[in-house]
Amino acid sequence: MRVYWPTTLPALAAAAPSGVLAPAPAAVHAVTPLLREFYADADPRELEEELEYVAMSDAAEQSLRLLATAPDGAAPRRVVLALDVPGTAAPRPDAAWSAPERSLVVLEQDLTLDALVSVHVDDAEAEADVRAALAALPAADAGDDDARFTVESVEGHELLWYDATELPLLLAAGA
Secondary structure, eight states: OEEEEEEOHHHHHHHGGGSEEEOSSEEEEOOOHHHHHHTTTSOTTTHHHHHHHHHHHHHHHHHHHHHHTSOTTOOSOOEEEEEEOSSOOEEOTTOOSSTTGGGEEEESSOEEGGGEEEEEEOOGGGHHHHHHHHHHHHHHHTTOHHHHHHHHHGGGSOOEEEEGGGHHHHHHHTO
8 A cells, every 4th residue: 555654854864764754553645535535526547646646745735734843944845755555544534525634544553664665855946935834834724815825835846756765865965
């Protein structure tokens, strides 16, 4: 099963040496029945790829929220790891239709680095928009439409793709 784990560069750098990214129960994003229902009208030929992209985008939104609580000095870049894990994951029974809850699942196993397929990270050009989105998060959560627009505008930046073997280089460079 392909899952997407939202994180930050400092959190990833701290977790990587042990090989355990998140202990069980681990919250990740994946294609869920709720997500499938939400995209029921999508083109069936492109549905799986589109659903995977949405789950990864939901994880990227969660990464932004993790950045809001990260220590000062953390690079303002969203980070999402794609991992292939055995078995299935349990969708949250109270999941909402909205992002990122619609794709949120819980793994009843540790999330480990040996399952890593790829790393997805914002490039340097996204940093200003990520900073603006971080500043706007509280107002957006309070219902301010302009702030919500600022937060959503960060989605205009595609995350860069890196192979799992490039993780040490990314961490050494601080991306």
